[in-house]
Amino acid sequence: MTIRGQRPRLLFVHAHPDDETLATGVALAHHVARGDEVHVLTCTLGEEGEVIPAPLAHLEGAAGDPLADHRRGELAAAMRSLGVVHHLLGATSGDDRPTWRDSGMAGSAAAEHPRAWAGADLDEAAAAVRAVIEQVCPDVVVTYDATGGYGHPDHVRTHDATVRAIAGMTVRPALYVTLTPQSWVLEDREWLAEHVPQDRGLIVPGPHAPFATSVVPDAVVTHVVLDPSVVAAQSRALRCHETQVVVGDGWYALSNHVVSRLAGREGYGRFDPLTAQLLEQEESP
Template identity: 40%
Template sequence: MTSTDRRLLLVHAHPDDEAIGNGATMAKYVARGDRVTLVTCTAGEEGEILLPEIEHLAADREDSLGPHRVEELAAAMKALGVTDHRFLGGPGHFRDSGMKWADDGSATAADETRPDTFWHADLTVAADLLVEIIRETRPQVLVTYDQFGGYGHPDHVQAHRVATYATSLAAVRSYRPELGEAWDIPKVYWSAMSKSQMAEGIRKLREAGDETTFEGWDPDNLPWGATDDELDAKVVADEFADAKMDAMKAHASQIAVDGPFFALSNNAGSQVWGTEFYRLAKGQRGPVGPDGLEEDLFAGL
């Protein structure tokens, strides 16, 4: 398979999710000539605004954060070199559902959620929009969240459900042929945070004298993430860590430049964010490296 034959599709919930979880992977694959398509399911209208100068855009004030985050996403994609990025149904078609923090430290649905949010979207209606994109782009690899959405956010959970259902429907020859010719995606991955990698980064911060970043997080008992035996693949893209950082900086309304992501990068080395991990949810594992992990999401294809 040549580089021009390789096609990767990523399905994310909000602008900024893609840069945090898969920014280095996206930049690496674009640089080697692969086609990378990003689908974002909401415009992130309910996001918590970190910049005082745009606080008026908040959902409980002007409620115009969505268009601003659309622009941030465009800037982030420019930093990563991704030219094909879309919103499911178009910008604002599905509204950000918001969230609240549960007692166990995970995210969960807010007490009150608007009826036009992604969380309340009809699964088949949302999946059909993605089916059409799958059949158009015909990816060999799809990346999305696990069934918990990584940490419980309802839009992440819904993105997982929509991507999973759309993957199945897109492969059925007789299902809605007007949406394009059927396509069966060979490999599906769930993006994963490596607990051991995260623990190593936190320990390095503590060794450097930083006790405030990730305050309260026990490296030996992290609230989210995948253990080493749950991981199937990793993409080592240290040379694209700076591009990932630039993409994250583009999401300035949501990610503080002096916050934990950048502190970990600056104090523990950008390689912490240049390697990204995955769990294989569909398809056969390809050749693996010395640590038993695939080193390319297209391995074996």
């Protein structure tokens, strides 16, 4: 992403703790290293997350949502590690929980919770996001594409709320959404097949495995952040999210044991909040 001016300010809007480092960790670390001012807004505390370490399994699904407070600590550690400024949607102090709650995966009973983010009134959600945007005054806002990356209802709500928030502003920051070129996915699968240990019960997607919904033809991706030097910083931040992520040498896995590559590159597309359409490339990234 090319931004003119001195010390640009960026705001990344995400649904749950760890999403920021998984989906945009390269851009976060890259822009911090450049000396830019980087902010992250998290909309929920990931109360429905699936816990990986056995010693922490008691947190999953427990009464009172103790996983929320644990993941808040993980998120704070990751933000310190990356060197970004963090905001929690609707929280007015460091001890407050956000206005909305993790809705769980599609079809989850958690979607019926009265505070579920996926069920939030879109105008109210957009107003809350807009308040943070107006507070931060970013040059650039980054969030998921319209499918939420892989269809997670909270990611979709985050996209919709962010788009509506910016569309209602008189002076609008540039909006980008996360996209991945198909050729990268195929290259990463080849790399994973050669580098991921075969004795750990991990799943390496085959060359014909389905793509995530945010994987698009290469030409659709108009902006790229390419910086292998920040993989170590991204990996350190991911290790802070111990309940959700297992990190290896150049790869990570979630609770489903499916591995993904840490390749030091991320793709994005410029998004028009008024037409809700991707824009064609206007300049070199």
